[in-house]
Every structure is written in structure tokens, then in C-alpha cells.
Amino acid sequence: MNQKIKIPFHxxxxxxxxxxxxxxxxxxxxxxxxxxxxxxxxAQTNAFNTENIKKGRLNGQEITYERKNGMNFFQxxxxxxxxxxxxxxxxxxxxxSYSRWPNGKIYYTIASNMGSINVNKINxxxxxxxxxxxxxxxxxxxxxxxVEFIFGSSSGSDGxxxxxxxxxxxxxxxxxxxxxxSVIHEMGHTVGxxxxxxxxxxxxxxxxxxxxxxxxxxYNFNIYSSGTDIGPFNINSVMMYWPTSYSKNGLPTITRxxxxxxTYNRTGFTTGDINTINAMYP
Numbered sequence: 001m002n003q004k005i006k007i008p009f010h011x012x013x014x015x016x017x018x019x020x021x022x023x024x025x026x027x028x029x030x031x032x033x034x035x036x037x038x039x040x041x042x043a044q045t046n047a048f049n050t051e052n053i054k055k056g057r058l059n060g061q062e063i064t065y066e067r068k069n070g071m072n073f074f075q076x077x078x079x080x081x082x083x084x085x086x087x088x089x090x091x092x093x094x095x096x097s098y099s100r101w102p103n104g105k106i107y108y109t110i111a112s113n114m115g116s117i118n119v120n121k122i123n124x125x126x127x128x129x130x131x132x133x134x135x136x137x138x139x140x141x142x143x144x145x146x147v148e149f150i151f152g153s154s155s156g157s158d159g160x161x162x163x164x165x166x167x168x169x170x171x172x173x174x175x176x177x178x179x180x181x182s183v184i185h186e187m188g189h190t191v192g193x194x195x196x197x198x199x200x201x202x203x204x205x206x207x208x209x210x211x212x213x214x215x216x217x218x219y220n221f222n223i224y225s226s227g228t229d230i231g232p233f234n235i236n237s238v239m240m241y242w243p244t245s246y247s248k249n250g251l252p253t254i255t256r257x258x259x260x261x262x263t264y265n266r267t268g269f270t271t272g273d274i275n276t277i278n279a280m281y282p
Contacts, residue, residue: 053065077160135281157175157177215248
């Protein structure tokens with residue numbers, strides 16, 4: 001396709017058919033060139049994304065995460081600090097003082113550009129935590145260890161959060177169209193909860209359909225064995241992935257172990273969620 005077209009300019013006459021043929025060939029080569037540019041650009045994008053996939057250690061376990069926008073994303077929406085990923089650090093020995101908020105008190109602020117709709121969602125979610133769990137979310141005055149709810153995308157419906165207590169300022173990001181259930185989910189990460197589908201016993205209850213997962217995203221379904229599983233597996237947990245998470249073809253990436261489908265929960269806490277949080281914060 002790199003061969004050049006040479007038109008003999010010494011030709012004495014140009015017929016209509018000749019002109020049409022030349023225009024057709026020129027258009028074909030222009031189209032081919034454009035497609036090659038698009039393919040090259042796509043390949044460069046994929047290569048860049050692949051370069052962002054990193055290996056690290058979390059609580060002594062080797063994990064895979066994505067480095068983007070200067071942050072370390074684990075399991076899609078969990079943000080890990082560089083200290084958490086430094087395998088030799090004593091911070092990664094699973095000490096309760098590091099992963100749990102002292103006395104179950106979580107101080108927070110809300111960014112000024114959040115918007116009233118999302119502020120209402122945050123207040124609803126905080127009320128769920130304060131009335132149903134042993135954690136208490138308290139509006140910050142001058143505390144140095146706190147969470148800030150920040151505004152994410154104006155067109156998205158997702159979020160992300162730092163995991164557990166870290167000290168200093170940490171963040172929960174919420175998109176414009178996120179649901180209250182998903183706000184509760186992101187706050188769950190702040191409390192210290194990982195995703196339900198990464199429990200050590202998950203294969204007894206769910207099946208991961210690896211062939212349906214997007215290329216390069218399978219690591220989000222790995223078991224996180226360094227976590228502590230509390231209570232029985234809860235497929236209806238607000239911390240569970242949805243059935244088509246990271247699907248490349250619209251088909252399920254997670255089913256029940258018997259191959260039947262399940263309906264994920266983003267409406268609020270289950271009894272199992274509440275019991276787990278209260279076991280973490282007695």
C-alpha cells in the first residue's frame with residue numbers, strides 16, 4: 001500500500017473514465033492512509049494503557065494495579081498510596097491502627113463545587129452509616145485526618161476512594177450521576193472494605209467468566225487473599241461487582257457458581273454489610 005501512483009502528465013487527452021478512475025484510486029489511498037493512522041493511534045493508546053499496568057505489594061501480597069493521573073487504582077475504584085504499595089514498609093503489616101479509623105470516627109468535608117444533588121446523596125449515605133453502623137461520619141472543623149468528597153466527571157456515574165484510614169487528607173470522588181448506593185459503596189472503601197468478589201472463598205459462590213473480560217482487565221478479578229474475610233460471602237453486598245463488570249461483549253463476567261445470574265445491589269446496605277462494618281468497628 002506504500003507504492004506511489006504516477007500519472008503520465010505527457011498524456012494528450014483525459015477521458016471521463018480516466019478521471020473517474022483516478023479519483024477513485026486517490027480516494028481509496030486516502031481512505032487507506034486514514035485507517036492506518038487510526039490503527040496506529042489505537043495501538044499507541046493500547047500500548048500506553050499497558051504501560052500503566054504495574055505490580056506492587058499490598059499487605060505482603062503481590063497485586064496488579066493501574067497507574068493513572070498520578071494515582072494507583074486497585075480493583076478499578078480503590079486508590080492505594082505509594083506507602084501502601086511499598087512492600088517492605090511496616091505500614092503494610094495489616095495493623096488495625098493503619099487500616100481502621102480511630103474510634104470509628106470519620107471526619108469529612110465536601111468540595112464547594114460538588115453541587116446540591118450530590119450533596120444530598122452524600123447526606124443520605126452518611127445518615128445510613130451513622131444510623132446503621134458503628135462508624136460515625138462527622139463534619140470536619142479543624143481535624144488533620146479527614147476525607148474530602150470531591151466532584152469527578154460531570155457526565156459519569158462512577159466514583160473512587162482511598163482504602164481505609166491513612167492519616168492526613170484523603171479523598172472520595174463522585175461523578176455527577178452516581179447513585180446513593182454507589183456513594184455508600186465508595187464510602188465503604190474509605191471504611192476499609194474491599195470488593196466482595198475478591199474474597200478467598202469466592203469460588204464456592206461465584207464463577208468468573210474470564211473469556212468475557214476486556215483485554216488487560218482480568219487482574220481486577222483476582223482474589224485478594226491478604227484481606228480478612230468477615231462473615232459469610234454476600235453476593236448481594238453493596239461492595240459486590242456487578243454481573244457485567246469490565247465485559248468486552250455485554251455478556252456476564254460474574255455469575256453464581258451454578259452459572260445462574262444475579263442482580264447486584266446498589267440500593268443500600270444489606271444486613272451482612274452492616275455486620276461486617278460493625279465487626280471491624282466494635
